Amino acid sequence: MDSNNRSNAIAAAVILVGFGLFAYFMPTIMLDIGSVSPIAAGAVAVLFVVAFFVVFWLRARSQKKRSR
Numbered sequence: 001m002d003s004n005n006r007s008n009a010i011a012a013a014v015i016l017v018g019f020g021l022f023a024y025f026m027p028t029i030m031l032d033i034g035s036v037s038p039i040a041a042g043a044v045a046v047l048f049v050v051a052f053f054v055v056f057w058l059r060a061r062s063q064k065k066r067s068r
Contacts, residue, residue, distance in 0.1 A: 011059065019052055 026048065034041035 008063070015055055015059075019048075019055075022048065 026045070030041045030045060033044055
């Protein structure tokens with residue numbers, strides 16, 4: 001494993017752990033926000049899922065530009 005692969009693996013692990021922690025607390029966050037507005041709670045859930053894919057999409061674009 002060279003340094004570039006190790007760096008990519010560490011970055012992916014940090015992102016996954018961050019999203020994992022947020023997902024762990026997601027039910028509590030959803031219940032708290034849902035007590036104010038169910039629509040806002042749904043929006044938070046949608047934003048969480050979209051953010052997960054956007055982060056990896058942006059990282060892939062960055063890696064693609066760096067390899068050129």
